[in-house]
């Protein structure tokens with residue numbers, strides 16, 4: 001006998017891609033494309049430790065369930081769909097204690113053709129994704145984290161970085177004018193929902209919060225004369241907390257995608273540094289990585 005114990009186990013189906021069309025009475029159509037992951041936890045250890053699969057809801061069954069739930073229920077807002085799917089698992093399988101459902105929504109924005117919204121044609125107008133992470137836990141409720149990933153932004157001025165700690169390892173010169181570029185990963189945690197009915201009742205808040213968070217992120221990035229990525233992300237988080245009362249905490253994870261000046265003075269004395277800098281070298285790596293969580297006082301939203 002070994003003295004090993006299975007201290008954590010969860011399993012499910014990842015990267016389930018699905019698409020749903022809505023055909024409206026006026027002959028227009030709307031579409032949603034998403035990628036879904038479901039992961040289950042509960043009294044399932046025997047599958048790992050005793051080769052007994054009796055408690056295992058096959059990952060293929062989880063894929064089929066995602067399709068059936070998408071057929072039978074709304075897929076929008078994605079927070080509601082994630083909650084419906086997660087709650088389904090703990091309602092249907094009494095030995096499952098927790099269901100995690102992650103949804104990634106891919107942009108299909110309606111085309112404008114001849115100056116009018118087209119009834120059934122769409123374009124991918126950005127690689128940023130709307131994401132949802134939902135956990136339904138038996139006896140506890142439903143936790144939801146909404147977010148944005150992959151929103152790539154750059155400003156060519158209006159960013160500074162100076163006043164930082166300096167010692168013998170420091171080489172970075174201070175700057176009052178630099179390029180700032182990042183790929184935004186933002187998340188906001190909703191206060192715990194007691195039941196699925198609670199999520200259904202509040203479903204109107206999710207699309208508005210996503211629109212507000214995206215707008216706040218873009219407008220703050222553009223408008224602020226940024227003293228640091230740190231300060232900029234804090235201002236974004238504060239505004240989201242102020243705008244969305246049901247959100248308890250906001251998280252940002254921002255890579256600092258550097259653009260280096262290139263000294264071209266070796267070529268006929270070309271001036272390409274400081275105020276004369278025009279041609280830069282974008283860096284793939286390494287990158288800064290700046291993260292924060294900003295919490296409303298006295299709240300907790302994670303299961």
Ligand SMILES: O=c1[nH]c(=O)c2[nH]c(=O)[nH]c2[nH]1
Pocket residue numbers: 161172227228229230256288290
């Ligand atoms: O906004 C910034 N924050 C930092 O912590 C940092 N460090 C660095 O080298 N450049 C920057 N920029």
